[in-house]
Amino acid sequence: MGLEEYKGVFVFAQQVDNVLDGVAFELLGKGKDLAKDLNTEVTAVLIGSGVKGLADQLAEYGADKVIVVDDPELKDYRTEPYTHALASVINTFKPEIMLVGATAIGRDLGPRVSARVETGLTADCTVLEIGDFPLNPVPGKENEQKHNQLLMTRPAFGGNTIATIACPDNRPQMATVRPGVMQKIEPNKGAKANVEEYNPGFTPNNKYVEILNIVKAVKNTENIMEAKILVSGGRGVGSAENFKILQDLADVLGATVSCSRAVVENGWKPVDVQVGQTGKTVRPNVYFAIGISGAIQHVAGMEESDIIIAINKDEDAPIFDVADYGIVGDLNKIVPALTTALKAELG
Amino acid sequence: MKIVVCVKQVPDTKGGVKFNPDGTLNRAAMLTIMNPDDKAGLEAALRLKEQYGAEVTVVTMGLPKADEVLREAMAMGADKGVLVTDRVLGGADTWATSTTIAGAIRNLEYDLIITGRQAIDGDTAQVGPQISEHLDIPVISYAQDIKIDGDYVIVQRQYEDRYHELKAKMPCLITALSELNEPRYMTPGGIFDAYDKEVTVWGRADLKDVDDSNIGLNGSPTKIAKASDKVRKGAGEKIVAQDAEEGVSYIMGKLKEKHVI
Numbered sequence: 001m002g003l004e005e006y007k008g009v010f011v012f013a014q015q016v017d018n019v020l021d022g023v024a025f026e027l028l029g030k031g032k033d034l035a036k037d038l039n040t041e042v043t044a045v046l047i048g049s050g051v052k053g054l055a056d057q058l059a060e061y062g063a064d065k066v067i068v069v070d071d072p073e074l075k076d077y078r079t080e081p082y083t084h085a086l087a088s089v090i091n092t093f094k095p096e097i098m099l100v101g102a103t104a105i106g107r108d109l110g111p112r113v114s115a116r117v118e119t120g121l122t123a124d125c126t127v128l129e130i131g132d133f134p135l136n137p138v139p140g141k142e143n144e145q146k147h148n149q150l151l152m153t154r155p156a157f158g159g160n161t162i163a164t165i166a167c168p169d170n171r172p173q174m175a176t177v178r179p180g181v182m183q184k185i186e187p188n189k190g191a192k193a194n195v196e197e198y199n200p201g202f203t204p205n206n207k208y209v210e211i212l213n214i215v216k217a218v219k220n221t222e223n224i225m226e227a228k229i230l231v232s233g234g235r236g237v238g239s240a241e242n243f244k245i246l247q248d249l250a251d252v253l254g255a256t257v258s259c260s261r262a263v264v265e266n267g268w269k270p271v272d273v274q275v276g277q278t279g280k281t282v283r284p285n286v287y288f289a290i291g292i293s294g295a296i297q298h299v300a301g302m303e304e305s306d307i308i309i310a311i312n313k314d315e316d317a318p319i320f321d322v323a324d325y326g327i328v329g330d331l332n333k334i335v336p337a338l339t340t341a342l343k344a345e346l347g
Numbered sequence: 348m349k350i351v352v353c354v355k356q357v358p359d360t361k362g363g364v365k366f367n368p369d370g371t372l373n374r375a376a377m378l379t380i381m382n383p384d385d386k387a388g389l390e391a392a393l394r395l396k397e398q399y400g401a402e403v404t405v406v407t408m409g410l411p412k413a414d415e416v417l418r419e420a421m422a423m424g425a426d427k428g429v430l431v432t433d434r435v436l437g438g439a440d441t442w443a444t445s446t447t448i449a450g451a452i453r454n455l456e457y458d459l460i461i462t463g464r465q466a467i468d469g470d471t472a473q474v475g476p477q478i479s480e481h482l483d484i485p486v487i488s489y490a491q492d493i494k495i496d497g498d499y500v501i502v503q504r505q506y507e508d509r510y511h512e513l514k515a516k517m518p519c520l521i522t523a524l525s526e527l528n529e530p531r532y533m534t535p536g537g538i539f540d541a542y543d544k545e546v547t548v549w550g551r552a553d554l555k556d557v558d559d560s561n562i563g564l565n566g567s568p569t570k571i572a573k574a575s576d577k578v579r580k581g582a583g584e585k586i587v588a589q590d591a592e593e594g595v596s597y598i599m600g601k602l603k604e605k606h607v608i
Contacts, residue, residue: 016506079476104488104489104507107473107488108486108489111471111472111473111474111477111480112476112486114473114477115442115481116480120440120442120568121442122569133570133572135572156469157468160576161574161576163575164572165569165572166569166570166572167570170568206484206485207483209487209513209515210513211512212512214510215509215510215512216508217509265526272507285607286602307601308583309598311594320585321582322582323582325584325597326583326586327586327588327598328587329593333591334594334598336591337591337594338595341599345608
């Protein structure tokens with residue numbers, strides 16, 4: 001394939017129930033930076049049914065252009081019609097970069113699309129930049145070094161190692177990007193998108209699955225990724241009931257309660273408030289880690305927090321290795337007393 | 348019904364991470380395990396076998412040592428094992444891994460393929476969906492419940508805030524979450540039998556409809572530019588609170604110092 005034919009930074013603008021996901025705006029923010037370095041444009045790819053009205057919102061967050069694939073087959077996410085839509089957009093418009101949010105949708109759609117358009121895909125990236133590959137020219141082969149490549153950095157090995165990956169010989173260069181990591185821009189109110197409608201045609205085949213039922217979880221109104229302060233509990237909290245003392249602390253601070261994977265596995269809290277490798281990545285101003293031992297998978301999801309305060313009875317708990325302030329002690333005594341002290345302080 | 352389960356042998360990162368004195372990962376000192384999501388996939392297959400009757404074949408790609416996970420799977424109740432191993436397959440990214448495994452599976456009969464959602468070493472969650480694309484069959488990722496209804500499979504597919512109940516015609520590929528179930532233990536009799544059962548070993552030549560340009564390091568579109576062990580932020584302060592009061596006044600002091608309150 002002629003790699004030079006591929007131009008522009010494309011972003012999959014994920015929507016569910018005709019509401020754009022926050023990660024779409026984050027990808028546009030990042031996409032804008034990359035496009036600037038490449039002297040090109042950012043295009044949002046909006047896929048769904050009756051979603052055209054969302055295009056201007058994408059423009060406000062930085063999209064120069066919006067390609068809309070609108071079809072009744074795309075009403076609710078299903079792998080095949082969405083793969084067909086995005087792969088067709090890629091084959092028709094030939095972007096050099098294609099970014100997808102590493103959500104439960106994106107981590108299904110991304111690999112399927114990459115396999116269909118026969119390119120590489122780097123999962124769950126936390127840093128994206130434009131640079132050279134190889135990073136340093138190989139002596140005697142200086143002219144083989146490629147410039148203006150997408151360098152995709154991601155944690156692996158449960159967050160223990162970090163790798164920077166390139167896709168030098170295939171296009172587009174595709175990445176899924178971890179939600180909550182990239183910065184969205186301040187919306188430019190009133191911006192209008194240059195909208196192009198595109199429909200590759202949808203004919204159901206053996207790969208179209210049938211949705212029998214959609215069961216929404218009892219809506220947790222608090223989004224832990226948006227919270228400024230998180231009061232997070234682990235196995236050490238001991239029971240679902242005992243999370244009340246964390247909730248009381250959160251209430252006085254205007255904070256949100258989150259948890260570790262062990263808590264979800266014990267059924268004490270729902271998965272949507274889980275922090276960590278298999279949960280959400282958070283970076284609040286203050287993160288209270290209460291009764292959380294600090295397994296590497298948990299730390300990977302919260303270590304970017306501005307201030308980490310850990311309370312744990314085990315002096316050797318690994319959480320203290322990342323905490324700014326560690327208190328070795330009994331959470332059952334300290335947490336309620338802290339709530340009382342804060343009430344007195346804050347009135 | 349014939350079920351193929353893909354499993355991977357991975358270093359145990361959970362709680363057992365070991366470092367060398369220079370701060371790099373000491374992989375040799377770490378135990379290897381069957382990847383947890385894959386084990387849940389295997390357990391799901393074994394339950395379908397008990398409920399509906401099925402032949403369960405486990406497939407792995409790796410070093411010859413990966414025979415161990417196949418034996419473990421057979422000790423849990425899998426019927427057959429296939430080890431795909433060859434020097435030329437090494438260094439594969441998810442694309443090259445998925446083309447290789449798809450090439451192996453083309454030699455097998457299957458109604459259902461189950462993989463784990465993701466492996467704990469790479470955390471990509473890409474190989475399952477990519478295998479399904481190469482085999483041109485539907486994929487249902489993130490399965491939290493699996494049932495069979497005639498020629499169809501009915502799966503609860505998890506999303507962040509909901510699940511979809513999906514119906515797909517078999518053959519179909521499903522990626523399993525470790526939350527799906529609690530995998531069974533190997534039985535002593537099972538372990539005994541596992542070493543009597545035969546593991547089929549396939550190399551490059553046994554892969555069906557796979558081009559050389561799609562395997563191993565050279566067949567991988569993604570290339571590593573740089574890899575390093577993550578530099579973590581160092582530990583901050585730590586106090587041992589003799590009583591709640593001491594702990595509370597310490598925290599209150601810090602919250603004020605940082606203008607949180």
